[in-house]
Amino acid sequence: MPAPDTRIIQDYRYHLRMERQLSPNTVAAYSRDASEFLAAVELEPRAVRTDDIERYLAARAAELSKRSQARLLSSLRSFFDWLILEGERKDNPCDRVDAPKLGRYLPEVLSVEEVTSILESVDTAAGWTGLRDRAILEILYGCGLRVSEACGLQISHVYLAEGFVRVVGKGDKERLVPLGEMAADAFAQYLQARPEAAEPAFDDIAFLNKNGRPLSRVAIFNLVKKQALLAGVRKEISPHTFRHSFATHLIENGADLRVVQEMLGHESILTTEIYTHIDTATWQAAILAHHPRR
Numbered sequence: 001m002p003a004p005d006t007r008i009i010q011d012y013r014y015h016l017r018m019e020r021q022l023s024p025n026t027v028a029a030y031s032r033d034a035s036e037f038l039a040a041v042e043l044e045p046r047a048v049r050t051d052d053i054e055r056y057l058a059a060r061a062a063e064l065s066k067r068s069q070a071r072l073l074s075s076l077r078s079f080f081d082w083l084i085l086e087g088e089r090k091d092n093p094c095d096r097v098d099a100p101k102l103g104r105y106l107p108e109v110l111s112v113e114e115v116t117s118i119l120e121s122v123d124t125a126a127g128w129t130g131l132r133d134r135a136i137l138e139i140l141y142g143c144g145l146r147v148s149e150a151c152g153l154q155i156s157h158v159y160l161a162e163g164f165v166r167v168v169g170k171g172d173k174e175r176l177v178p179l180g181e182m183a184a185d186a187f188a189q190y191l192q193a194r195p196e197a198a199e200p201a202f203d204d205i206a207f208l209n210k211n212g213r214p215l216s217r218v219a220i221f222n223l224v225k226k227q228a229l230l231a232g233v234r235k236e237i238s239p240h241t242f243r244h245s246f247a248t249h250l251i252e253n254g255a256d257l258r259v260v261q262e263m264l265g266h267e268s269i270l271t272t273e274i275y276t277h278i279d280t281a282t283w284q285a286a287i288l289a290h291h292p293r294r
Helices: 006-019 024-041 050-060 066-085 112-120 128-143 147-151 181-193 217-230 239-252 257-264 274-289
Strands: 164-168 174-178
Touching (some): 024 066, 112 217, 128 217, 128 239
Antiparallel strands (some): 164 174
16 A cells, blocks of 8 residues: 655644644544545545545444544545645545434443542552552542543643643643642652653652653553542443542532633633533433333
């Protein structure tokens, strides 16, 4: 299978990064999608037609969820929109492709008891890494951070005495998030045991690996999986599950939706509203379980 023109992909990546100012993860994903598509269809971008897009999506349907298929179509639509801007095409072959029908996505949510079990499964007596792991989990849940935000968290952005964290989220947008007492205590204990960073550039990075470098997203994913297994939680979870659980528990306890939106850093209230659906699903299941006509 011939490789696509690397110049086109490089130029597209530059457009995403510099002109659209998308995040590095989004730039990588969109560029990869475009490259894999061009390699699979073995066509020049100018020659791609709607049925080529449809055949490609159909070939990938078995390995991708409907949500992933929709994301892939959106990614390809972005690529061909860019080609139109560049004068390489007059139309977008994705415009006539029907996106897969998506149901309302309800993320996996942990109960308060499950969260507590996972937090308490960390062996904090095992050394500084145990204290680090407990602090990471406490902050993921207690502040509703994204995994990328936890990886990039700076010590200077954690105000223990004042009880809040300054978080740099998507698009370099900043927000202030209250820091609960348990998360603050866990973070303070970790800081006392935290080793020196491998390089001065990492001195302010909160969470380090054993080599004194910033902890990776994969490492935090593995941490969450390991501690859930040790805690006997069999749900399919990720670091993002703590964020979902944090928001759901806030709303269940009566927090205002706008407040939760601000804490999570959602641009639109519509994104935050998913957590009201989770709450509805919870009480709906409880009612049906005890319904006299069940």
